[in-house]
Amino acid sequence: MKSTKPYLFEALYKCITDSDLTPLMLARADILGVKLPKGFDQDETIVLDLSYDAVTDLAINNHFIAFEAIFNDAPFKVHIPMSAVLSIRCKENDIGIDFAFEPEQDIQETESESGEG
Secondary structure (H helix, E strand, C coil): CCCCHHHHHHHHHHHHHHCCCCEEEEEECCECCCECCCCCCECCEEEEECCCCCEEEEEECCCEEEEEEEECCEEEEEEEEHHHEEEEEECCCCCEEECCCCCCCCECCHHHHHCCC
């Protein structure tokens, strides 16, 4: 059976946005394939606002979530593999779904991160 995570994520995203509320995604920042601007994660996780006002070109599929957002007045194309997604919640009432981390996924080594600047 396919993973239910992308289906549940997209369904709750639609419910939150259809209710004119703010969807927030919690994701791991240390998973191979995550593309985020440097310095916006905290403790290897990041909370991202996925509201219509915060992102453009949002794509949700079985393998990743991608969009463009503004960080420090500069656009950035964010890419989050589905394995890195930990939850989606409504900012206004904290209703949401938490997803278990899938440990079989690759995690970037800390040494490779320290060499980039």
